[in-house]
Amino acid sequence: xxxxxxxxxxxxxxxxxxxxxxxxxxxxxxxxxWYRQNSGRGLVHLILIRSNEREKHSGRLRVTLDTSKKSSSxxxxxxxxxxxASYFCATDAPVGSYIPTFGRGTSLIVHx
Amino acid sequence: xxGVSQSPSNKVTEKGKDxxxxxxxxxxxxxxxxxxxxxxQGLEFLIYFQGNSAPDKSGLPSDRFSAERTGxxxxxxxxxxxxxxxSAVYLCxxxxxxxxxxxxxxxxxxxxxxxxxx
Numbered sequence: 001x002x003x004x005x006x007x008x009x010x011x012x013x014x015x016x017x018x019x020x021x022x023x024x025x026x027x028x029x030x031x032x033x034w035y036r037q038n039s040g041r042g043l044v045h046l047i048l049i050r051s052n053e054r055e056k057h058s059g060r061l062r063v064t065l066d067t068s069k070k071s072s073s074x075x076x077x078x079x080x081x082x083x084x085a086s087y088f089c090a091t092d093a094p095v096g097s098y099i100p101t102f103g104r105g106t107s108l109i110v111h112x
Numbered sequence: 113x114x115g116v117s118q119s120p121s122n123k124v125t126e127k128g129k130d131x132x133x134x135x136x137x138x139x140x141x142x143x144x145x146x147x148x149x150x151x152x153q154g155l156e157f158l159i160y161f162q163g164n165s166a167p168d169k170s171g172l173p174s175d176r177f178s179a180e181r182t183g184x185x186x187x188x189x190x191x192x193x194x195x196x197x198x199s200a201v202y203l204c205x206x207x208x209x210x211x212x213x214x215x216x217x218x219x220x221x222x223x224x225x226x227x228x229x230x
Contacts, residue, residue, distance in 0.1 A: 092217060098160065
């Protein structure tokens with residue numbers, strides 16, 4: 001089944017450094033989304049990138065999408081301790097599916 | 113406005129008992145999803161409601177799981193005869209179905225219900 005798979009599974013950096021997470025998926029998509037989850041509770045939507053877009057920015061976040069490689073990356077610049085969380089990508093199928101598929105996530109720890 | 117709310121936030125139950133988990137979606141959101149997340153894992157899709165259409169139950173792991181959505185708003189997920197492997201965080205999310213069938217996939221999640229089956 002189609003699934004977004006994040007890489008790396010865990011990432012530990014110092015405050016001020018950049019954090020890059022990658023997501024790979026298997027089949028064509030309408031869009032790809034990134035979410036953040038703190039403390040194992042509800043997810044918060046960060047950014048959505050459509051299949052005809054290559055790059056989007058939101059504050060310190062930069063998302064790229066390469067549909068030829070079926071991959072996306074999330075870059076967090078100038079990271080802060082508050083960015084410590086798990087980050088998930090979610091993909092959907094192109095035809096008639098409204099059900100995103102989430103990967104297992106990247107656990108990011110930002111040390112102050 | 114108010115976000116997605118879920119109750120209870122925590123539930124401890126004995127094996128074999130039934131539990132009901134509640135979700136109040138954002139007003140006006142026609143799509144509602146239930147997911148399950150085990151410790152350190154991704155989200156497992158359970159069931160999807162869209163307006164008055166028949167729900168997509170393809171993710172329900174067994175017939176002990178059922179869900180309903182009344183009046184296109186509040187949803188209840190019921191787990192009968194709970195098992196220890198049902199222990200997880202159950203997340204509800206809603207999203208808005210735009211005009212002309214355009215789907216805006218941003219999902220708004222509730223805080224989840226942490227279910228522990230002893």
